[in-house]
Amino acid sequence: MENLDEIVCTCLGVTGKMIKDAVDAGAGTVEEVQDATGAGTICGSCLDEVSRLVDIFVSERSK
Ligand code: FES
Numbered sequence: 062m063e064n065l066d067e068i069v070c071t072c073l074g075v076t077g078k079m080i081k082d083a084v085d086a087g088a089g090t091v092e093e094v095q096d097a098t099g100a101g102t103i104c105g106s107c108l109d110e111v112s113r114l115v116d117i118f119v120s121e122r123s124k
Contacts, residue, residue: 064077065078065081069107069110069114070100070107070111071107072103072104073098075099077114079098080100080111080114080115081114084118085122089119091112091115094111
């Protein structure tokens with residue numbers, strides 16, 4: 062399983078856990094997670110990973 066303490070977005074120090082929390086709080090897209098956490102809004106190099114995690118957490122939430 063993912064290491065949720067790992068920093069996904071180094072620009073802003075956003076961890077996997079913070080992304081999961083945003084999804085659990087209702088964010089369902091990368092854009093909504095960006096609004097909630099700021100992840101991916103500076104250099105954008107983490108966006109692929111943010112997108113991958115959002116997909117995972119959304120599918121887990123709906124179980
Ligand atoms: S590492 Fe996420 S915006 Fe730069």
